[in-house]
Amino acid sequence: MLVKIALLGLVLAIAIFGAFPLIEQQQWLGLALLVLVTAVIFWVYLSPRRIPAKYLIPGTLFLLAFQVFPVLYTMSTAFTNFGDAHRGSKEDAIQAIEGASITKVEGSTDYRLAVATEGDPITGDIVFLLTDFETKQSQVGTSDGLEPLPPEGVQLSPLGNVTEAPGYTILTIGAAGAREEDLADFSVPTENGAIVAAGLTRAFEGAPQRAYDEACDCIKDAETGQTWTADETDGLFVDDQGENLAQGWQVNVGLRNFADVVTDPLIAKYFFRTLVWNLAFAALTVAGTFALGLLVAVVLNHERLKGQRIYRSLLILPYAMPAFAMLLLWRDMFNTDFGLINRMFGTEVNWFGKPVTAMIAVLLVQLWMGYPYMFLVATGALQSIPGDLKEAASVDGAKPVYAFRTIIFPLLLVALAPLMIASFAFNFNNFNAIYMVSEGGPFPPDNPQIGATDLLITYTYRLAFGAQGAQYGFAAAVSVFIFLIVAVFSIIGFRRTRALEEVN
Amino acid sequence: MSELIPPSETSEPIPIRTGTITAEDQKEAVVRLGSAKGGWWRQVGWRHLIAWVALFFGLFPILFLFSAAINPIGTLSTAQLIPNGASLENFSKLFDTTEYVAWYWNTMLIALVAGTLSMFISACAAYAYSRFRFRGRRLGLLGLLLIQMFPQFLAIVTLYLMFTTITDYYPRIGFNTPWSLIILYLGGALGVNTWLMKGFLDTIPKDLDESARVDGATHAQIFFGIILPLITPILAVTGLLGFIGYVNEFLIANVFLTDPESKTLAVGLFGLVAGERNNNFGVFAAGAVLAAIPTVVLFQILQRFIVGGLTTGAVKG
Structure with missing residues (x-):
């Protein structure tokens, strides 16, 4: 009871503590959510009833916040073209295009600039501390506009650049370099256009050369007169030659991402090849580790064998080692020039250079990573098979091999089938196994996006975060496919084991 | 003849022959x-x-x-x-040139706290699913299996956006803190483990709870006093597997932790051999050897539980 009161008090304390920043920033939606969650917690725990909910709430809250919501949100982006150049709304795109086209015009104001942040230099919002060339007045430029800088405590360099201002952190050249991307997008809107930086110490007020015209729903270039008309299906501004401006916006594309997976010839060809390899990878990994693990388990499971405990402790070592480190170690052992494997066998195989050897290499690594686990569970299952069963078999005159095949193996299969299905589902999406060892390679010359040892999951990762630009929408569509495939296989698998269990 | x-x-x-x-x-x-x-x-x-x-x-x-x-x-x-x-050249280089001690501490903190909490949260849920009948029970159980099949890290863009906001409001649980990863990992506490534990709990006779209830025990007393001690093997297994999983988690940690002193072992050591593969190999190996100690020790201690825990839960799951 006391514990309960203390815990509820803690919840309340966290909630109150959490509310302050939300109130400060006037985030009423977030505050409402916080109040709602706290209220639900109290409603459940203060009542003598609702017992199951008392045990389910902690896990469910975390599940909803960090799995269900992100996954559903990600799935919803599968119906959009969300990605690089299609991140924000149309207004954002227009603003970015206009901002990027700002050029110096006759009579525009020049400023001495100091790049600063509000608060932390890494995460704080960027501001420009500007000093007018002529009037020597200092101002603060934020993404909302210009404001006068209160003169108390402000220090200027001989040239006029602000070197100190209370409440702001002035960025050094190195720190500014770290925020390069944010800086490139930053400008201070003014009546005639915007203030943009020219280097890190000077800025000027310029007027946009390209402007959005609502009448034709297009972007017009003031100098050349060229126009780009908005295309709402692709989320791009396109000119009459079909060329588009780099900056676009996020639009709904319906089922196009899904259709692309199946119909786009280049994507579809590699998608299905990858699917086949992915299934083979998961199946071979499970079959190989199970076979080897079971073999060793059966061999060691003999009452007259001395040193069983030592063997067992040593054999599970590969499973106990940190997997990320061992995967990286294997990658380097397969290194063509320096790797241990080539040096040990005196070969010069470029393991990750050809699809077949790369596949063998990743499968071998998985065999090594996985068989201790199978050995462990097979040993457990073997020892849980009642001794009288084996005795009965030998009394009936069955040879050991025959008895194993007809009695023990089926029993083992029933006991271990759920674990094997779980292992299949895990290996189907075993990202680290590929990403850390072969990185999906080797890649075919006509498609640098998808390599021979790529699993769907590493392929998706490259789509979403790869060097070729982010395609979150398309990646989300592929991940929905992955989800469906794994779900179908697992459901079939669990159905069949249920059937197996009923037979016995 | x-x-x-x-x-x-x-x-x-x-x-x-006869005799x-x-x-x-x-x-x-x-x-x-x-x-x-x-x-x-x-x-x-x-x-x-x-x-x-x-x-x-x-x-x-x-x-x-x-x-x-x-x-x-x-x-x-x-x-x-x-x-x-x-x-010991590689070891001294490891401690001199990298933030190895900080990485080690972060990893242990994250893996221990997240492993213990998720084990407890999962046991609570398994108890509810095994012992009570309520609306949405089947749906909840199936939902847990289904959500697991969606590769969670693909939601990493969404998670990144979420945590950008969280970092703004609550920097203590934001990027570059171990707590950001701990609360994120707790989102995956319910799942396969819950099934495993529920299977294990189903093998413990309900008469045990019944007789305790007749004697006037509350549900909390039954759970903490009777059930938890009985399911120690499966708690050990899920705790250990959780611990190992969190030690090895790379993807999300790699996105969330960018400060050198906030990294985990997986992120830090990966960084060592990402660029200078040949030259840093010894330092990397030294770091990996030290990183293996906790998991290997835990494994040897908890070995006997693993065999029993995994198979019992699986057969009845």
Whole structure:
């Protein structure tokens, strides 16, 4: 009871503590959510009833916040073209295009600039501390506009650049370099256009050369007169030659991402090849580790064998080692020039250079990573098979091999089938196994996006975060496919084991 | 010759067969097993051989890692399977040039806290699913399985956006803190583990709770006093597997932790061999050897629970 009161008090304390920043920033939606969650917690725990909910709430809250919501949100982006150049709304795109086209015009104001942040230099919002060339007045430029800088405590360099201002952190050249991307997008809107930086110490007020015209729903270039008309299906501004401006916006594309997976010839060809390899990878990994693990388990499971405990402790070592480190170690052992494997066998195989050897290499690594686990569970299952069963078999005159095949193996299969299905589902999406060892390679010359040892999951990762630009929408569509495939296989698998269990 | 065999010789075995043949056979068998050298080989010798082959396959990469860690030159190209010299050069380089101690501390903090909490949260949920009947029970159980099949890290863009906002409001649980990863990992606490534990709980007779309830015990007393002690094996397994999983988690940690002193071992060591593969190999190996100590020790301690816990839960799941 006391514990309960203390815990509820803690919840309340966290909630109150959490509310302050939300109130400060006037985030009423977030505050409402916080109040709602706290209220639900109290409603459940203060009542003598609702017992199951008392045990389910902690896990469910975390599940909803960090799995269900992100996954559903990600799935919803599968119906959009969300990605690089299609991140924000149309207004954002227009603003970015206009901002990027700002050029110096006759009579525009020049400023001495100091790049600063509000608060932390890494995460704080960027501001420009500007000093007018002529009037020597200092101002603060934020993404909302210009404001006068209160003169108390402000220090200027001989040239006029602000070197100190209370409440702001002035960025050094190195720190500014770290925020390069944010800086490139930053400008201070003014009546005639915007203030943009020219280097890190000077800025000027310029007027946009390209402007959005609502009448034709297009972007017009003031100098050349060229126009780009908005295309709402692709989320791009396109000119009459079909060329588009780099900056676009996020639009709904319906089922196009899904259709692309199946119909786009280049994507579809590699998608299905990858699917086949992915299934083979998961199946071979499970079959190989199970076979080897079971073999060793059966061999060691003999009452007259001395040193069983030592063997067992040593054999599970590969499973106990940190997997990320061992995967990286294997990658380097397969290194063509320096790797241990080539040096040990005196070969010069470029393991990750050809699809077949790369596949063998990743499968071998998985065999090594996985068989201790199978050995462990097979040993457990073997020892849980009642001794009288084996005795009965030998009394009936069955040879050991025959008895194993007809009695023990089926029993083992029933006991271990759920674990094997779980292992299949895990290996189907075993990202680290590929990403850390072969990185999906080797890649075919006509498609640098998808390599021979790529699993769907590493392929998706490259789509979403790869060097070729982010395609979150398309990646989300592929991940929905992955989800469906794994779900179908697992459901079939669990159905069949249920059937197996009923037979016995 | 056969004609000369007296009838008594052929008829002799008959009385033996009816009377003493089993005893005779057994004696013979025991003698064969115990004395002949070939017998030892057929019974256990070949088992030792296979065990040694399996041991070699299992241990040679670990041996190589160890040799590379104490290799005085510290490059990949000079590392041998059998150490050709011993020095602690790589270790001192590891501590001098990287934030290894901070990485180690972060990893242990994250893995221990997240492992323990998620084990507890999962046990609570498994108790509810195993012992109570309520609306949405089946749906909840199936939902847990389904959500697991969606590769969670693909939601990483969404998670990144979420945590950008969280970092703005609550920097203490934002990017570059261990707590951001801990609360994120707790989102995956319910799942396969819950199924495993529920399967295990189903094997514990309900009469136990019933009799306690008749004696006036509350549900909390039953859960903490009776159920939790009984499911220690499966708690050990899920806790251990959770711990190992969090130690190895790379993807999300790599996105969330960018400060050198906030990194975990997986992120930090990956960074070591991402660029300078050949030269940093010894330092990497030294870091990996030290990183392995906690998991290997835990494994050896909890070994017996793993075998029992995994199979019992699985059969009934």
